[in-house]
Amino acid sequence: MELGRADQMIENVVGVYALPLGVAVNFVVNGRDVVVPMVIEEPSVVAGASFAAKLVRKGGGFQATTTAPEMIGQIQVLDVADLASACSDLLRAREELLTLANETDPVIAKLGGGARDLEVRILDETAVGPMLVVHLIFDCLDAMGANVVNTACEALTPRVEEITGGRVLLRILSNLADRRLAQARCTVPVDALAFGDFSGEQVAQSIVEAWAFAAADPYRAATHNKGIMNGVDAVVVATGNDWRAAEAGAHAYAARSGRYTALSTWSRDADGNLVGTLEMPLALGTVGGVTRVHPGAQVALKILGVKTACELAEVVVSVGLAQNLAAIRALATEGIQRGHMRLHARQVAIAAGAHEAEIDWVVQRMTSKGVTRVDVAEVALKEVRNSQHG
Secondary structure, eight states: HHHHHHHHHHHOOOOOOOOEEEEEEEEEETTEEEEEEEEEEEETTTHHHHHHHHHHHHHTTEEEEOOEEEEEEEEEEESOHHHHHHHHHHTTTTTHHHHHHHHTTTTHHHHEEEEEEEEEEEOOOOOOOOOEEEEEEEEEETSSOOHHHHHHHHHHHHHHHHSSEEEEEEEEEEEOOOTTTEEEEEEGGGGGGTTBBOHHHHHHHHHHHHHHHHHOHHHHHHHHHHHHHHHHHHHHHHTOOOOOHHHHHHHHHTTTTTOOOOOOEEEETTOOOEEEEEEEOOOOOSSGGGGGOOHHHHHHHHHTTTSHHHHHHHHHHHHHHHHHHHHHHHHHHTTTHHHHHHHHHHHHHHHOOOOHHHHHHHHHHHOOOOHHOOOHHHHHHHHHHHHHHH
């Protein structure tokens, strides 16, 4: 991306920061072969997702679905004299308020999106006393929706204050997009899981047992879900979407029961095959924002071959489930470090000062010693350079 374009995107631009762009392969999502662009700095993620997708391919690939792309805009109302009456008054004015919201973006309304519903909640006990919260439900079509929803909420403010007699403070989209969900499901034949000294039965059962740990313990669940987001975020970044919003929504959704738990589930079917599911909020866009400004994001969307935000979310949730499978399989069998450190060794060699022609030799020396550290890489680098000049 050119510096001039970057300067138009954010403030105080001093340069352009690059991250590696890779492609994950072997993915079949809803019967369609997909090459998945991923932007990430962590080794083993692209390889892991590709390997897991290969296993899932043997079971027919990923089946993914999404709900309608509805976002929630929140309007905070304070200093309301009669909360119950204000709720009733707002709900009676529902159609009027929805019409006002649609007037803020007649284009999206004409295309079939726009304001869908109005909900009112009472928060009886807060640090500043009771308050009303108005939820505007807005179908954003193929946009992520932050700008359109925020604009609509602000437009409703004067009328909401007039109806309730209260004072509106915040008017802002919620990143807990629990009405805009994506779900992926996969089945891996038990025979496909066998490798080395591990039988397919051992691997499948170990994965289920590892998942049970994450489902029961928030300390493990945090790392379990981080592995999911390794895959999700990499595609979200590649397509110019808001990965912070994806993270916030995912972790809030993981705690929706009042206890933080795993986003995915793993089980065995009647034939002993491994079955995985992942459901999470995904507010993504294929129009507007960075997706139409950043040239790399435009290329990524072309590689994916998706036409709608829902199709994009279906791919992204499938990648999250694939990355989760790769991580749990490694953890539950040979351990996460063996494969990860083998790939990480190249970064360590570069950090030690190795040039391109020297990297493989330094990696080989570290691998032979079974140690991947910068000090070991520096010694190996000295050895290779001494041999070249000896």
